[in-house]
Amino acid sequence: MIDSAKIELRNLSVEDYKELKISMLESYGSLAEAYWSEKEIKNLIKKFPDGQFCIIIDEKIAGCALSIIVDYNKFDDNHTYEQITGGENFSTHNKNGDVLYGIDVFIHPEYRGMRLGRRLYEARKELCEQLNLKSIIFGGRIPSYAKFAAELTPKQYIEKVKIKEIHDPVLSFQLSNDFHVKKVIKGYLAGDYESKEFATLMEWNNIYYSKPDKLIHTQKTVVRLGLVQWQMRLFKDFEALVSQIEFFVDAVSDYQSDFILFPELFNAPLMADYNHLNEAEAIRSLASYTDKLLETFVDFAITYNINIITGSMPQIIGEHMYNVGYLCRRDGSYERYEKLHITPAEASAWGMKGGTKLQTMDTDCGKIGVLICYDVEFPEASRILADEGMNILFVPFMTDTQNGYSRVRLCAQSRAVENECYVAIAGSVGNLPKVNNMDIQYAQSAVFTPSDFSFPVNGIKAEATPNTESTLLVDVDLDLLKELHAFGSVRNLTDRRKDLYSLKKKNPKNT
Incomplete structure (x- = not known):
């Protein structure tokens, strides 16, 4: 561990190649023969300089993350590494694409344990947001799978990694950085025997993404x-x-x-x-x-x-x-x-009847919901609206x-917390x-608002x-x-136990 080192995160330059090669050879282990050539790195930097990050410690390259932009509609989820990188010529890079595709990340063994990989991933996420790209996608190795391949399918292996019964040095790290498994790919990277040539297609969604072809009247934030x-x-x-x-x-x-x-x-x-x-x-x-x-x-x-x-x-x-x-x-x-729930006094004094219409409504500021007075005391109604996208x-x-x-x-405040809305x-x-x-x-x-930082x-x-x-x-x-x-610190909508309970809206006939 380097206790007093100065850590610098910046874009990779062509002049860095000598140190980059040394770091690649030390990092790749059994795949060391597959390191990037100087020509390939020059080509990559020329095409997309903003997408290449490195971390410098004591004038050495301690880590690196390389990426391209692709029009993901031109590929399906069963692609190979060679296909997505254009045969490693990066001909698939498209500045007008919608996905930031990660083609490599590594940390020099001497500097592992310093959370440098997290810094590189955060830099990619920030770039994805700045460029208004839909997501980050890459094929991730599962290098510990070979130890379990005789007893576990890739799907079973991934599930055990998710619940932390197995630690995979790559997949466990990616899951902890908010990536999710989109698909398992067979034959993604030739020669990756530690992964049995399986890869997890990983994705991180940019929640700030908006389609670039929106009309003049865009939705306010x-x-x-x-x-x-x-x-x-x-x-x-x-x-x-x-x-x-x-x-x-x-x-x-x-x-x-x-x-x-x-x-x-x-x-x-x-x-x-x-x-x-x-x-x-x-x-x-x-x-x-x-x-x-x-x-x-x-x-x-x-x-x-x-x-x-x-x-x-x-x-x-x-x-x-x-x-x-x-x-x-x-x-x-x-x-x-319509007001759905009528109080006893409204029923007895006025003969009021409860309505049947429960749905979100679209506005130029997103989806909203309206519940009249007593309705907010019934959490099921607002939860249905939240499931329909109410903000x-x-x-x-x-x-x-x-x-x-x-x-x-008090019920309104509860609805804000449990439905993560205003x-x-x-x-x-x-x-x-x-x-x-x-x-x-x-x-x-x-x-009222949710209660988080x-x-x-x-x-x-x-x-x-x-x-x-x-x-x-x-x-x-x-x-x-x-x-x-x-x-969020807690995620009330995401963490519901839908395997134990569910809530459905009926469609009663109007009376």
Whole structure:
């Protein structure tokens, strides 16, 4: 071990060849006769200088990683080393390709144990991200396989290496550096008798990759959310309510927000005109405003260039009444979501019925989900949305007491952790003394995050002042979710025991 050596990671140069050859001969062992010639190295550096890395210690080459870029669509997974390298002339290198293909990595025996291989792999990953390539792929040797070939198939051998019952000096290292086995190839590298000429086709996926032919309107990675903590107050008429809606949409859009979220049943003040009716009749009268409000929200979404999540409103379909809301996109399109779980009070006082629609919705900021209030207390619903690719869960709610609010809040925080997503909740505050069953409100709107190093330690991105009318503007970074899914301290979605349990969505008939 070299205790005081200066370690330098840089690109390989033609002038390095003499030291490179010495290091190759020491490193290759039984394959030493297959070292790279000076002509081949010059050709490789000429074609792709940025892809060749070396580590220098005391003016010696302690390690090296060589690679090319290929258009992987021109190959299948059963290729050989000779085919992928173009007969070692590197004619397969294509600067417009989509995969960084590793053709060699070695560490000089004198410097093994210093984690130099990890540095080379990290340099490759950084290059892959910088060049916006889809992945890193290479054929990996399994040099310990010859010892077990009589009793284990390559597949069985790989499984035992994965669970650490067998240590393979190459495969174990690659697995520990976030590569996964894509396929086992027979006859990949002629003369590799230690591997019985088998190789593992290894892959590392670039989570930041985006197709280069995207249109002008690319998906954003940092998304600004605007949450409305709505004050319940009496309005003289429908137009006064619309004016207050427009005030918030205008204010939030001035900050270039991508979304604005309104609370559940925010239009309840309009029920004051129907307080002489029983509760069920009064809310059915409120439902008569829903279509006009939808038209208003669609118009505001276009005019103010913002995606509007309308909270919720009662809607009568056939004989039944539902609690529904709309995603009104800034391009003029819209989509309905429904409250699935009805509280006992909503069922007894209003005769409300649970909806049947549970699905993610596409936006220009990725896939989102919406669960209305009580729905967030059922973890199965949000897990299904997470499986469909949801990054942000919006929860419009209405709670009258602090303990009711606490149920919504605590469950929303749990959904953020277990589904590795952002959760935004928005509710109403204030009193409506002239509206039965809607007289008091308690809320504190907030945005919650997973709990890992890239996020707030308490999982709270931001929160409003309790019981005060306000707006909350919050930026959330979707790239942080990608990193969490791939490299998080814990990986709740990936680590589920699907061999023991599963969750499926049914498709009930509309009633």
